[in-house]
Amino acid sequence: MSDVMEIARLGLRGDGVTPDGVVVPGALPGETVRAAPEEGTRPPRARLDAVLTPSADRIAPFCPSFGTCGGCAIQHLAPAPYAAWKRDLVVGALARAGIEAPVAPLVDAHGTGRRRITLHVRAGEGGPQAGFMAARSHALVAIDHCPVTEPALHRAPEIARAVSRPLGGGGGKPLDVQVTATTGGLDVDIRGHGPASERARQALVLLAGDLDLARISLHGEVLIVRRPPEIPAGRSRLVPPSGGFLQATAVGEATLARLVVEGVGKAKRVLDLFSGAGAFSLALAEAHTVHAVEGEAGALTALDRAFRETPGLRTVTTERRDLFRRPLLAPELDRHDAVVFDPPRAGAEAQSARIAESKVPVVVGVSCDAGSFARDAALLAQGGYRLEAVTPVDQFRHSPHVEIVGVFRRPGKKR
Incomplete structure (x- = not known):
């Protein structure tokens, strides 16, 4: 049984929401729709059956799988209101945390598209199928290609199906196949199968040649490198x-690096926390001495190699450390003129609390989650920092995810 509903606003996930809080995926603010309530859902949800009065901001989705595939949330909203909604995600999160700060307009950083895709592979009629999960479901939506990725990744589903066959084609354990576009070609990492036989491993090595892959790995273990899967990072080349x-996205990384470098200003000694493989460290090292701290040894090895192979950089040192279990303490932080932190989606609550106790003059926070960013910003504010600039960056186009760069300054502190 369907009901007529009025849509009041867009929710945090890009779904339409009625005045009484019913979530209607696919609906837009100002629309009158017919939707069927779903029993037992919290918050209450309804399935969109028809748009009776469309919004002037509604546009046609460009992907034939939109609405069934769970990858994109919002392809049906015009660019201007879409940008305003994404910026408002940041504004709203800060407001809920009691933080007042100027938030810049959304910066588009989609570029030529996503440079990495992770596909699920399952057995199907006629052989393995590759695609994404349907929204709120474990059903696989098989795709021919994903149009939000770089053109080089358009053959990723074909590759995922091919590399799954020596491992059972997704008929035993479901497989996840991650494909990354690099300057050396496509880099493939297969997960979910567990230990593979020597025969299967040799078959994958042969497939790497047949498919012209740069590198193929199984659960992170490299089986063969045919060409270095390099990622440009400023003047450096990271593997x-x-x-x-x-x-x-490549543009997203370059945009974030630029904002980070601008944020630290004239600081001489910069601490890069949760550095990963060092895209920010390498950009900072053009004019600053950098100490990079990261929990993954492989990432630090990649950073150190890229640093040593790039002439003209300032010093970059590295330290392996689990910053969730052992955050840097105030005396360690105070040796530096600026701190940069870019944690995973969960944020850096423990480390932010320690930064709040420090005397570091400038802190630049990078985050892909508005909620955890706002929580960490509140901790820094409680310690006396002022959030003086916030820039939302959209490298996750058509999704509710937004990247954020915030510059915090401790009043009266200069170095």
Whole structure:
């Protein structure tokens, strides 16, 4: 049974929301829709059956899988209101945390598209199928290609199906196949299978040649490197560990690095926390001495190699440390003129609390989650820092995820 509903606003996930809080995926503010309530959902949800009065901001989705695939949340909203909604995600999160700060307009950093895709592979009629999970479901939506990725990744589903066959084609354990576009070619890491036979491993090595892959790995273990899977990072060339963290788009990484460098200003000694493979460290090292701290050994090895192979950089030192269990303490932090932190989505609560106790003059926080960023910002504010600039960056186009760069300053502190 369907009901007629009025849509009042967009929710945090890009879904339409009625005045009484019913979530209607696919609906837009100002629309009158017919939707069927779903039983037992919290918050209450309804399935969109028809748009009776469309919004002037509604546009046609460009992907034929939109609405069934769980990858994109909002392809049906015009660019201007879409940008305003994404910026408001940051404004709203800060307001809920009691933080007042100027928030710049959204910076588009989609560029030529996402440079990494992770596909699920399952057995299907006629052989393995590769794609994304349907929204709020474990059902696989098989795709031919994903149009939000770089063109080099458009053959990723074909590759995922091919590399799954020596491992059972997804008929036993479901497989996840991560494909990354690099300057050396496509970099493939397969997860979910567990230990593989020597025969299967040799078959994957042969497939790397047949598919012209740069590198192929199984659960992060490299099987063969045919060409270095390099990622440009300013003047440097990084070879991240298989499956290691990578910013979503090349333009996104360059934009974030620029904002980080601008944020630290004239600081001489910069501490880069949760550095990953060092995209920010390498950009900072053009004019600053950098100490990078990261929990993953492979990422630090990649950073150290890129640093040594790039002439003209200032000093970059590295330290392996679990910053969730052992955050740097105030005396360690105070040796530096600026701190940069870019934690995973969960944020850096423990480390932010220690930074709040420090005397570091400038802190630049980078985050892909508005909620955890606002929580960490509140901790810094309680310690006396002022959030003086916030820039939202959109490298996750058509999704509710937004990257954030915030510059915090301790009043009266100069170095």
